[in-house]
Amino acid sequence: MTEHPYEHEVKALLAEAGVPVPRGVVVRGDDFLAARELAGPLVLKAFGPGLTHKSEAGAVALGLAYEELGPVAAGMRERLEPAGFLVEEQAAPGVELIVGLVRDPAFGPVLLTGLGGVWTEALRDTALRLCPVAEPDARRMLASLRGAALLDGWRGGPPVDVDAVVKLLMAVGGPGGLWERLELGEFELNPVIAGPSGVIAVDARHLPAGSAPAPAAGPSRETGFLPLFEPRAVAVVGASTSRPNFGNMFLGFYRDAGVPLVAVHPTAAEVAGVPAVPSLAHPGVDVDYALVAVPAERCAEVLREAGGVPFVQVMSGGFGEAGRPDLEEELVAAARAAGTRLLGPNCMGVYCPQGRQTFVGGGLGPPGTIALISQSGGLAGEVIKVGERRGLAFSRVVTLGNAADVTPAELLRWLARDEATRAVGLYLEDPRDGRDLPAALHAVLRDAGKPVVLLVGGRSGQGRRAASSHTGGLVSDRRVWEAVAEQSGAALVTGQDDLIGVLAYFQAHGARLTSGDQVLVVGPSGGAGVLAADAFDRAGVRLDPLPAERLDALRGLGVVATGNPLEVPVGPLGRAALVAEVIDALAGPYRDVVAHVNVQSFFTYGSAPEPLYACTRALAGAQAAHPGVRISLVTRNGECAPEGVEDEVARIAAAAGIPVYRTMEAAAVAVAAGGRHGVA
Incomplete structure (x- = not known):
């Protein structure tokens, strides 16, 4: 085959793979x-x-x-x-499709399909999955297209042989498919003509890669990460006796947390009251975790002395992210020579209340069941502090920075087996081990049954180079991450607040996470209900009409509205238990009930917070009475409440396992994530 194979050469390869060609x-x-x-x-x-x-x-x-x-x-x-x-x-006319492959720099081969021919660029109606795809993936790809109705027959036209299309997708992107044998580059069949008697690839193009292919996923190193999160003792390298720096700050955090601690300083006997030794290689140093906060040029030297220390975190920056990949390579080599695992560089570290591990000030929160893996230390610190303010309790939080050694996929596999963790959040920019990440997500979501929420930074950047084929131009960072989430079952969110909100939902309702579509929204104000319907529609959540056989029960409560969202008079002058009574009457078909209140009305038409507290306690009682239903509370206009009121509402709700949101949009994203778990 030529360096850039001609169409007839590509079609010969297709024919060998069982793909029909003219x-x-x-x-x-x-x-x-x-x-x-x-x-x-x-x-x-x-x-x-x-x-x-x-x-x-x-x-x-x-x-x-x-x-x-x-x-x-x-x-x-x-x-x-x-x-x-x-x-x-010349092939008979039919529905024109595109089927393509392109190698993503992080995740490897990606399969694309959609409307082809002249519609490819005009409509860009396509779906993506990471290779290898399974047959259900292929069918969901076709069903997700905006033009999917064309495959079923349109305006009297014959339906397409969808099984033949699926067989073609599997031949290209399934186990043993062409994606394993081609040097990608890009590979495109456009158009593939689909009709009632099968498919035929009438045009084919293969552009081999101009650079080495992305490495295949390697085997997990099966590191035991418990000492990372629950170290017996910690060393801090880089604290100063004269000019306080980041090392001194972390020394103070660890000292306040009460973890056994030693400082590493070339001359001092102690630093800020903490005993000091000249190096990690000093006799008697017996720690599980060392934090390094020295200039980048000195970090490799420190790691060479870290033999016997299971984990070394390099907080310092100035490596690959600063245009010095040579320093990063030297750092990794030093860690491997010393037999230690490297966290970072350019990362803040680990937070684990159970193990007295911390990189944030203000003390440790309560131990919990929520884990977080983040490539940003600053964002992780915000999620910890804001999340704890909203009731989140963390099992393990780890920041990775450049992830030069310890990677997100490794940690995910370990968290899948971690008994302390019940749900996982991820903030990623560069997955590092992209080919292994989907399998690691599968281990958490499918094998362990733990829900995952994923926030990705940089999805809306310049994207990738202009491609010679349509396929490359139709693949983007954003769409590849969407494919990762779709195939794995992870919930993909677009902001930090939604990451926290979904984790709060998983924490509250994790034991009740089951797939399903029945959602009821109930609360005051018709306008708020209309806007709620819009918010849930944007989140992809269906609000079905109320079951006709239950309407009499509602009328018995004095509720005459029949829509979903359901409008009921909840406020300072209404019955505190009315929403709970509605749930009693309607909860049977619903997996989720989202109750909302207008906090402003409680203090515009009343002054005491007790009616609001009573409404929250009634919801708590309804959650206890209906353990198979996931109740969430939206406190609209919560800023109108006097100081401390929102905190008390959150406390009452949290004790009952009810997450609280300040906007309907945040609740809709969380409920959508709960409905996705286990569906993909």
């Missing part, structure tokens, strides 16, 4: 006699160097009779100087 012949000279046996109408295609996009170059002619091949080819020769011609039987 019957055709290759003609190198002027004699088209071999094409006489082909059934017309015929297609003539010129091929040669530079003829990647044949239609734009005028290198394709359709609907020809055998006698027309010679004259049309002569005209193409005058304009194009081709190496030869491909003559094929």
